[in-house]
Amino acid sequence: MKIAVKLFARARDLAGTESMTVDIPAEGTVASLRGAMREVCPALAPLTPHLFVAINAQYAGDTVTIRPSDEVACFPPVSGG
């Protein structure tokens, strides 16, 4: 299934886009999403170990399953305040 991933801050700058589309298996997990993102966008490599994934506005660990209707985002550590 095709998943659109919103990108922010340095992740967006490195990828050169606000949203990238990756293809993961049905019932794919956050871990499979991370792998697909690495393949689609090698430019993200320096950030890869540091990236957070959020599903429907909640932080999601690697074992969380992604559904087609989910809103998915990926970003480096936050620095508000």
Next chain:
Amino acid sequence: MIRLTNDPIDYAALTESVRSNQSGAVVLFLGTVREMTGGRQTVALDYECYPAMAEAKMQELLDEMRTRWPVDKAAIEHRLGHLELGDISVAAAVSCPHRVQAFEAGRWLIDELKVRVPIWKKENWSDGTTEWVHPGVPPA
């Protein structure tokens, strides 16, 4: 009350909004744009956020704070966009019956905001370069 804004933060109004006759203590935290960081000079900061998640996380913080301290009222406002030196980037106000609770809750609120809420700042250094701030990530 939670707000993300591109306009200057009215911290007096924010503080007023948490005052009540049930509270004997009001703590206000302001985050402001600092000029010097580790010997480097900042001329401005640019802030951006993931709006839906930032609002959800700030609400989650207020809800969680209430499970830990007897908070009467609380408010957070975070500014986005281009900020100059001295500008207020964030204001967090908490009222509680007593001061120790208010200080502890306010400290926890801003500490957790800085690690949980998806907002990012970009440094505009005096040498003309820019750099996203991502704690724990080596510079590009």
